Amino acid sequence: MSTMSLGVALFLLVNLVAALVTAARGPTPADRMLTALLFGSTGVGVLALLAHAMGIPALVDVALTLALLAAIAGIAFARRAWHGGHEESPDD
Amino acid sequence: MTVRAFASRAAGFALLWWVLSEGRLDGWLLGGVGVAAATWASLRLAPPGARGVRAAPLLRFLGFFIWNSLRGGVQVACMALRPRPDLVPALLELELALPPGAARVLMLNTLGLMPGTLGVDLDHARLRLHVLDARLPVAAEARALEAHIARLFGAAP
Amino acid sequence: MIDLASDALLLVGAFFYFAGTVGLVRFPDVYTRLHALAKADNLGLGCVLAGLALQAESLAAALKLLLIWPLVLAASAAVSYAIAHRAEALGVAPWRREEK
Numbered sequence: 001m002s003t004m005s006l007g008v009a010l011f012l013l014v015n016l017v018a019a020l021v022t023a024a025r026g027p028t029p030a031d032r033m034l035t036a037l038l039f040g041s042t043g044v045g046v047l048a049l050l051a052h053a054m055g056i057p058a059l060v061d062v063a064l065t066l067a068l069l070a071a072i073a074g075i076a077f078a079r080r081a082w083h084g085g086h087e088e089s090p091d092d
Numbered sequence: 093m094t095v096r097a098f099a100s101r102a103a104g105f106a107l108l109w110w111v112l113s114e115g116r117l118d119g120w121l122l123g124g125v126g127v128a129a130a131t132w133a134s135l136r137l138a139p140p141g142a143r144g145v146r147a148a149p150l151l152r153f154l155g156f157f158i159w160n161s162l163r164g165g166v167q168v169a170c171m172a173l174r175p176r177p178d179l180v181p182a183l184l185e186l187e188l189a190l191p192p193g194a195a196r197v198l199m200l201n202t203l204g205l206m207p208g209t210l211g212v213d214l215d216h217a218r219l220r221l222h223v224l225d226a227r228l229p230v231a232a233e234a235r236a237l238e239a240h241i242a243r244l245f246g247a248a249p
Numbered sequence: 250m251i252d253l254a255s256d257a258l259l260l261v262g263a264f265f266y267f268a269g270t271v272g273l274v275r276f277p278d279v280y281t282r283l284h285a286l287a288k289a290d291n292l293g294l295g296c297v298l299a300g301l302a303l304q305a306e307s308l309a310a311a312l313k314l315l316l317i318w319p320l321v322l323a324a325s326a327a328v329s330y331a332i333a334h335r336a337e338a339l340g341v342a343p344w345r346r347e348e349k
Contacts, residue, residue, distance in 0.1 A: 008259045008297065015270045019286075022274050030279040030336035034286060037332070040324045041290035042266065044317060045297050049259075052301050057114070060313060064112075067320035074327030111316060115309035161322065165292025168285050169265055172272030181281055181343050204287050204329035205322065210280060212333045222280045222333060222343060 002053045009049035016042045040070040097140035098131065105130040149243045156240050157202060160233075164207035171224065182226040186234055188217045195245045199238060209234055251303055258300030265293030278344035279336050287329040291322055 016038060023034040044063045051059030109123040171179065190196050196214060203211035203221055208230045213220040223230040272285025298314050305311035 004256045004259055005301065008263045011263050012266055015266050019270045019273050022270075028279055028336065028339065028341050030332060030339060030341050031282070033332045033335065034273070034279070034282060036328050037283075037286050037290070037325055040321050040328065041269075041286070041294050044321055045262070045266065045294045048298060048301055048314060048317065052304065057310075060310075060317075064313065064317055064320075067317045067324065070324035070328075071320040074324040074331070111309050111312045113309070114313060115307050161288065162292060162295075164288040165265055168272060168288040169268035169292075172268050172275060172285050172289065177275055179276070179281060180346055181278075182345075183343060201326040201330050204283070204326050204333070205291065207288075208284070210284055210287075210333050211330045212280075212337050220337075222284075224281060224284050 002055070005049045006053035009046050009053055012042055012046045012049065016046070036073075040067070040074075044070075094135075094140060098135065101134050102127060102131045105134075146244075146246065149240075149246075153240050153244045156237075157205070160207060160237075161205040164205055167207045168224065179224055180226045182223050183212065184221050184223055184226075184231060184234075186219045186221065186231065188214075188219050188238065190217075190238060190242055191245065192216075195241055198244075199241050202237060202241075203234065206233055206237055255300045255303040258296045258303065262293045262296030262300060265289050265296060267293075269293060279341055280333060280343050283329045283333055287325045291325050294318065294321055 019038050019042070020035060023031055023038065026032060044067050047059050047063035047066065051057055051063065105127040106123075109120075109127055113119045113123060171177070188196060188199065190199060196217075196219075200211040200214050200219065203209045208224045208228050210222040211219065212222050219234075221230075221234065266289070269286050269289030272289060273282050276282045276285055295318050298318050302311035302314040305314060
């Protein structure tokens with residue numbers, strides 16, 4: 001049933017556009033950073049759905065790589081915040 | 093001990109390769125090299141020792157985490173779709189009993205996926221979190237998460 | 250039967266994505282929007298991946314789809330904390346309900 005996954009993928013794309021417009025409107029710079037979250041969750045979901053709908057299994061690899069990069073970026077982000085903070089760093 | 097750590101990690105990486113190659117057999121030459129390199133790097137970077145995380149508490153923690161992220165998603169979806177939004181956001185402060193380092197960072201980061209809570213700041217042991225609805229028992233939820241993480245790192249009472 | 254369960258999971262996933270977007274549009278400030286996006290979208294992704302995994306051709310392919318979920322969970326957890334932390338450092342005050 002690839003019609004279902006195609007339909008859901010299109011629905012997610014509409015959601016992504018609506019969310020991007022809202023996030024870009026602000027009002028604070030922090031609101032615009034929300035796009036980083038959107039690409040992690042919605043972007044990966046769209047890729048996985050398209051892989052099934054269009055019969056391109058390689059897109060699952062793209063989704064996996066995007067998720068891996070998002071995880072690494074997120075952890076690097078958090079560790080930087082951690083070391084930049086007041087916390088003593090006990091191990092590395 | 094090192095032999096056991098070597099065998100279990102090599103098996104883990106081989107399983108990962110099997111999943112990534114979707115069970116195909118033609119890539120195992122490259123996969124074998126990858127598994128060997130990954131095992132070597134992992135033993136080198138994280139030598140087996142006392143500072144590890146034990147398996148049983150890890151499974152319990154994962155179960156707790158997945159169940160609560162389901163609850164968190166359902167709860168926030170209900171709040172978003174309510175005809176009249178009814179949020180009572182607040183900032184809470186909690187004193188953490190967790191040891192400094194990885195345990196506290198894990199706590200701070202996982203709070204964002206638990207029902208109603210979001211970690212904002214950590215100054216030594218003082219944790220600041222943002223909550224969606226101060227009328228819900230969010231502090232108790234945060235304490236439950238803290239207890240699970242403490243067991244995970246073997247620091248539990 | 251499996252197709253039916255898979256379709257149902259995809260629809261439930263779409264519903265949670267939709268709820269996350271609605272939360273993003275309706276919630277009053279960056280902190281509350283973070284709650285909506287991080288929690289609802291991740292649950293939506295989990296349902297979508299589970300639905301797709303049910304239709305996968307082999308066990309390994311299904312596990313590969315499910316492997317994506319914990320990675321995105323880790324990313325969302327770390328990024329949502331980082332954004333909240335940064336927002337506070339930038340001096341964004343949390344929205345509060347007006348006193349009655």
